[in-house]
Amino acid sequence: MTDSNYPANEDAPAQKQRHETELIQWLRIPSISSYPDHKDDTRRAGQWLLDKFQRAGLATQWLPTEGHPIVLAETPPVPGAPVALVYGHYDVQPAEPLELWTTPPFEPTVRNGNLYARGATDDKGQLLTHVHSVCDWIASGESLPLQVKFLVEGEEEVGSQNLEAHLSDLADQLACDCVVISDSGQYADGQPAITYGLRGIATYEIEVQGPAMDLHSGSFGGAVANPAVAISHLISSMVDETGKICISGFYDDVRPIDADERERWTQLPQDESEFAKSVGVDQLFGEPGYTADERRWARPTLEVNGLTSGHQGEGVKTIIPAVAKAKISCRLVPDQDPGKITAAIQAHLDANKIPGTRVTLKADHGAPAMLANTDSPYMAAAAEAIRAGFGVSPVLIREGGSIPIVAEFQKVLRCDCLLLGWGLSDDNAHSPDEKFRLADFHRGIAASRELWKQLGECRVG
Known part of the structure; x- marks a missing residue:
């Protein structure tokens, strides 16, 4: 040297x-x-x-x-x-x-x-x-x-x-x-x-296909499933109102947070109210039983990154859209396998899709924690x-x-x-x-x- x-x-x-x-x-x-x-x-x-x-x-x-x-x-x-x-x-x-x-x-x-x-x-x-x-x-x-x-x-x-x-x-x-x-x-x-x-991460696009083309909501409403409603149903079925993920098997391989590690994190200068303020919300939200740092760092998530369906322009266009799409991402923690998560999401979509719709899951990139x-x-x-x-x-x-x-x-x-x-x-x-x-x-x-x-x-x- x-x-x-x-x-x-x-x-x-x-x-x-x-x-x-x-x-x-x-x-x-x-x-x-x-x-x-x-x-x-x-x-x-x-x-x-x-x-x-x-x-x-x-x-x-x-x-x-x-x-x-x-x-x-x-x-x-x-x-x-x-x-x-x-x-x-x-x-x-x-x-x-x-x-x-x-x-x-x-x-x-x-x-x-x-x-x-x-x-x-x-x-x-x-x-x-x-x-x-x-x-x-x-x-x-x-x-x-x-x-x-x-x-x-x-x-x-x-x-x-x-x-x-x-x-x-x-x-x-x-x-x-x-x-x-x-x-x-x-x-x-x-x-x-x-x-x-x-x-880690696993990213996807979900596509829900309904009728072959956009339909008049007056002439066909009530007789044909609406893909926008169907995809909303699928999304709400995957995460409950507390932030817990409701996909069978999703948490099976999650490594628990070590007790010593949790104790160290409590010594950090954290202020959850200030954290909420810094991102422009009046309060934080997430899986019960964990602090914000624990949820952000050591618990898995499922987030909707984008939603697309139907008329997006000015004014009203009364249709049943032919297709709806959602982009989602899962953040994974140690011991979770992106491939197993993909299989679990696919099984959940198959079990919860609305009759009269076809649901496709396209996996993008994934990596372990x-x-x-x-x-x-x-x-x-x-x-x-x-x-x-x-x-x-x-x-x-x-x-x-x-x-x-x-x-x-x-x-x-x-x-x-x-x-x-x-x-x-x-x-x-x-x-x-x-x-x-x-x-x-x-x-x-x-x-x-x-x-x-x-x-x-x-x-x-």
């Missing part, structure tokens, strides 16, 4: 400005992976990152897939030191509804210390903290105390299926001791966190790095969201996982006016610099 004090804990103003300018450049690229007409934009966002790595002198690879390319980069090996793999994604969610953005989603704008743009916190801003820390370190002329590899994909927002397909073939090239991922958040403003658990080893030396190194960067020791939490590839990393690469989130709960990821607080962007860079120092002191072999 170098004896140099580089990098210093505080960036020079000019360096901070460069870090922000480059982030703004990257955020201007509308890399929406789910939209075919943004295929070139998504590729351009990957190329932007590849170019930055190449200018910094990292060894790079552009890996084509059947979808969007994967960007690989690495610094030189350091014998006796761990290898850290940074994972992130350069694709972003769609920006609709556009009318709810204060400023256009791909015209990054700074307001009140926050940078507003799609992808600001999910995940370009957070990922770039690690890119900046490594590239700046190399530019200083000093050697990194460990090898850092980068794996950045363009399909996280659509399920990472192509990365998953390539992962086994890349296992030797990606071999590492820990994976570093910044695609989550702090527990609260001023309280950074290390996330050691993620829920994951838990990380909280006792590893890499976890301790990460905690010290966050304390140095943010001035506050982190708490250990789970996260209710899903990063589908993380469980695959554990299985294929057999490595520890460090989920270090710099974002805030009100950063509006996946929503209009997504933002990233610039102070946290710079704190994240400082924490990342310290992380390489701390991990470099962990001996291997």
Whole structure:
């Protein structure tokens, strides 16, 4: 390990400005992976990152897939030191509804210390903290105390299926001791966190088909089943009025929350009334017997993400619609299998469909939940790095969201996982006016610099 004090804990103003300018450049690229007409934009966002790595002198690879390319980069090996793999994604969610953005989603704008743009916190801003820390370190002329590899994909927002397909073939090239991922958040403003658990996911589209075409509701009403009513019935049959899921077998494999873990969570600075206020509701709702954090982090859910049927324009059109569709997602917890959940939902739909309708379940992407080893030396190194960067020791939490590839990393690469989130709960990821607080962007860079120092002191072999 170098004896140099580089990098210093505080960036020079000019360096901070460069870090922000480059982030703004990257955020201007509308890399929406789910939209075919943004295929070139998504590729351009990957190329932007590849170019930055190449200018910094990292060894790079552009890996084509059947979808969007994967960007690989690495610094030189350091014998006796761990290898850290940074994972992130350069694709972003769609920006609709556009009318709810204060400023256009791909015209990054700074307001009140926050940078507003799609992808600001999910995940370009957070990922770039690690890119900046490594590239700046190399530019200083000093050697990194460990090898850092980068794996950045363009399909996280659509399920990472192509990365998953390539992962086994890349296992030797990606071999590492820990994976570093910044695609989550702090527990609260001023309280950074290390996330050691993620829920899994299973997503679906339900289609209810009725008559062959839209019918006059006066001439046919009362004689033909209405698909919009039928799909509403199906949805209400899956979740009761308390939030409990009513699908037979859904909870069979759910791992109970450990008593010690529940006790630790009670020590967190949680205020459920403030949490409700922050999301604009007068009270929280969910499965009885659990706190909001327990329901968000360690209990499974079934949510309706979208509903479509019948006339959507101005005025009245009195019809029985021919078809109704719903998009749903389930967040899964440790030991739940997405395949078994699919079978349980299919059986429920078959048993509860209204006569005179045909119901189709289309499964999209799915991934199991994951838990990380909280006792590893890499976890301790990460905690010290966050304390140095943010001035506050982190708490250990789970996260209710899903990063589908993380469980695959554990299985294929057999490595520890460090989920270090710099974002805030009100950063509006996946929503209009997504933002990233610039102070946290710079704190994240400082924490990342310290992380390489701390991990470099962990001996291997």
